[in-house]
Amino acid sequence: MDLKREFLQSLCLLDELLELEEESGNFMEAANIAKMMGDILREADLLGKAGEFLEACELMFFYVLAQSLWSGGSKAWPLKQFTQKAELLGRALIFAKEVSSNFYELASTEAEILSNKHGNNFEIMNQLQSSRIHSSIRGEMLCL
Template identity: 90%
Template sequence: MDLKRGFLQSLSLLDELLELEEESGNFMEAVNIAKMMGDILREADLLAKAGEFLEAYELMFFYVLAKSLWSGGSKAWPLKQFTPKAELLGRALTFAKEVSSNFYELAFTEAEILSNKHDNNFEIMNQLQSSRIHSSIRGEVLCLRKLLDSHFWLNSS
């Protein structure tokens, strides 16, 4: 195995090395290779295979957040939609479910905030309250920013 690793590394065949590590069940080694390749989604999936569900959720959540803020050369705010957003949030929630039921509730609230499905002030306030209950500062910040946007939008009309 070490000879195969050394050979593939010497030729910079990271895709093949990643497959070899994954097939051998060396998921944390595969995670490191995916990280070197910059393949965040694969890294999250491999973290989940390694049983690191919290880290897998965090990585997927921040990937979706970054894509929502800065996709297509946008200027960050407001949150944008992109094609696989709902699917990626679903995968993140699958990882969160494996952590604990309490953590899943927090993750569900954060996913709801990022989904942009409910943008009326009542729903945003409910999400803000849930974020506070779960001590989610990032949920609070995102909700407060949405409330500010709503306020500015109403005052500019």
């Protein structure tokens, strides 16, 4: 295994190395390779497979936030919709559920905020209050 790893690294064949690590069940190694490649979504999925659910959820949320702000040449505010947004928020919530019920509640609030489907000011105020209860600076900032 070490020889295969060294050989693939020496040729900079990171895709093949990532596959090798994942197939071997070395999910943290595979996640680190995905990180080196800049493949954030793959890194998050591999962190989830490694049991690092909190990190996987946070990484997914940061990806969604970045895409919501700067995708398609946007100049940030307000949050934009993009094709995979609902799916990615759902995957983040699956990871959050594995952490704890309190974290899942926080993640649900943040997912709701990031979805940017606020019906009215009352909903926004409820999300702001929930963000404050859970000490979520990200949630508070997005509500304001």
